[in-house]
Amino acid sequence: MNIQSLSTEQLQSLEQELTAEYKSFQAQDLKLDLTRGKPSSEQLSLSDSLDGILTGNYKNEDGTDTRNYGGIDGIIEMKRLGAAVLGVEQNEILVGGNASLTLMYQCVLQAYLFGFDGPDSAWNKEEKVKFACPVPGYDRHFSICEAFGIEMVNVPMTDTGPDIEALTDLVKSDPSVKGIWCVPKYSNPTGIIYSDETVAAIAGLANIAGPNFKVFWDNAYIVHDLVANPGTLANVMASAKEQGTQDSILQFCSTSKITHAGAGVAFLNATEKNLATFKKSLGIATIGPDKINQLRHAILLPNMDALAAHMRKHAEILKPRFDLVLSALQEAFGDNDLGSWESPEGGYFISFDTQPGLAKEVVSLAGQAGVKLTPAGATFPYGEDPNDQNIRIAPSVPTLQEVESAMQIFVNCVKLATVRKALA
Ligand SMILES: Cc1ncc(COP(=O)(O)O)c(C=O)c1O
Structure with a gap:
């Protein structure tokens, strides 16, 4: 989707399509959360043997x-x-x-x-x-x-x-x-x-x-x-x-x-x-x-071997979530300039840049469709992203199904905000 090359009529019809899809997401009344950069319960359970490990x-x-x-x-x-x-x-x-x-x-x-x-x-x-x-x-x-x-x-x-x-x-x-x-x-x-x-x-x-x-x-x-x-x-x-x-x-x-x-x-x-x-x-x-x-x-x-083995178990839980986010972004934005991102090989976050001036709008649209995102600007001093374009995605806590649904909505919101801006 190359927004610049679309005529006003094409943009209007795309906006209608995206709005209809957006409303269908709203009707599902979902409650999804991509804000929390913390381990899931499944990850925390990997270390439950800490409890009682000293045996006196x-x-x-x-x-x-x-x-x-x-x-x-x-x-x-x-x-x-x-x-x-x-x-x-x-x-x-x-x-x-x-x-x-x-x-x-x-x-x-x-x-x-x-x-x-x-x-x-x-x-x-x-x-x-x-x-x-x-x-x-x-x-x-x-x-x-x-x-x-x-x-x-x-x-x-x-x-x-x-x-x-x-x-x-x-x-x-x-x-x-x-x-x-x-x-x-x-x-x-x-x-x-x-x-x-x-x-x-x-x-x-x-x-x-x-x-x-x-x-x-x-x-x-x-x-x-x-x-x-x-x-x-x-x-x-x-x-x-x-x-x-x-x-x-x-x-x-x-x-x-x-x-x-x-x-x-x-x-x-x-x-x-x-x-x-x-x-x-x-x-x-x-x-x-x-x-x-x-x-x-x-x-x-x-020792380091025990630590590495333990971290591999975390990776087994986390990696599929990262893969879901990255493939959703690639599919939606891989061939256009609606957004850019890195593909991390570790850590807890994926950072997405919208076109300038749209991050707040995307976060707000997503919130009203049941996907909670970290407030736009939170990744900048004083909460002020000068270009209003960075959004932090944290996929560790939701289930795979939830990540997938949340990303469908996220993609829709990025497209909708971008098309509406082009029309404005
Ligand atoms: C970069 C970074 N540093 C520190 C922390 C917090 O670390 P701790 O739990 O050791 O205080 C986080 C938690 O998200 C983090 O992302």
């Missing part, structure tokens, strides 16, 4: 009684696992509670209020603090910036990661840019993997930035592959060490989308110097993390 043995391999206070940086088994997952040194890992988001928040808090290099390095000593935000991105990262009054500057995403020229220009020219949010593998929401050149450029940003620059490297989807031989992600900490910028790297991941999303284990990777600073502050807020849950996880996932 609370001591870990070095004899620590995990029921007691202490161990601010977590148990040794989980440090080993975190180090293996991220490809870093074990002494550069802190194992936390159930949310990496909390660790990210606490790291921003540390950098903003106390500084990682003493009080003079605190960002709040500056008149203005800005973050580079690759867009579209993860809304909760943006919420952290908003909570601290940190001004967010959009940097466009490409299919190899943030636009490196735009990013380096920004960071070089404006020393008030103190940080950047990155989801380098299966980026939320575009699903792409940063290229090796992009990883190296971001790892080295601190060399061209103003003082106290930090890279928030949120590796939430590092082991969340859907295909057998996925693309690979370069090691940001290794690259930073080569460039002498290792103290600028704060790397995060968690088991939230590996085991139980609400009861997992989170990891922070940073240099020993940064970890020591962070632990000092953390030790004021807590006497230690939930080591019992860490031990449960260590028994369920004793």
Whole structure:
């Protein structure tokens, strides 16, 4: 369907056809939801053996009684696992509670209020603090910036990661840019993997930035592959060490989308110097993390092989849902310019760009036909997509049948909104 080549009469008749189809969807009174980037119950059940897995043995391999206070940086088994997952040194890992988001928040808090290099390095000593935000991105990262009054500057995403020229220009020219949010593998929401050149450029940003620059490297989807031989992600900490910028790297991941999303284990990777600073502050807020849950996880996932086998089970559940979404998009828009998208090899999201100015309308039309989508704009700082074109699709929770129905409606809404705009 090439909208530009249609006459007004043809557009009118297409609009009538699409409206009739739209009304038939409305009449079905469906309640479908593509908003939630969380595991389905079926996925959560893969880890139900966590419950009772300790069989009364609370001591870990070095004899620590995990029921007691202490161990601010977590148990040794989980440090080993975190180090293996991220490809870093074990002494550069802190194992936390159930949310990496909390660790990210606490790291921003540390950098903003106390500084990682003493009080003079605190960002709040500056008149203005800005973050580079690759867009579209993860809304909760943006919420952290908003909570601290940190001004967010959009940097466009490409299919190899943030636009490196735009990013380096920004960071070089404006020393008030103190940080950047990155989801380098299966980026939320575009699903792409940063290229090796992009990883190296971001790892080295601190060399061209103003003082106290930090890279928030949120590796939430590092082991969340859907295909057998996925693309690979370069090691940001290794690259930073080569460039002498290792103290600028704060790397995060968690088991939230590996085991139980609400009861997992989170990891922070940073240099020993940064970890020591962070632990000092953390030790004021807590006497230690939930080591019992860490031990449960260590028994369920004793090594990388066990983790990989576990992730394959997730992929078996998730992949057919991704395939349904991607084939629906390909069939409807593969031969026209009504929309564009990436085909992720992992992660939780598919990101769809409508023609400019239509995302809000598509989300609204879909909502009125029983398909709930993440609000348009949510993937941008301040909820403002300057081109009003990005829509995040999260197919993990609905059943296959529901995904199929939801995509039929989604496709209809994109076409309808585009045709109506052409007629307007
Ligand atoms: C990119 C990204 N980071 C972090 C999180 C949340 O992680 P956690 O559950 O470890 O706080 C999510 C959840 O959707 C995410 O998409």
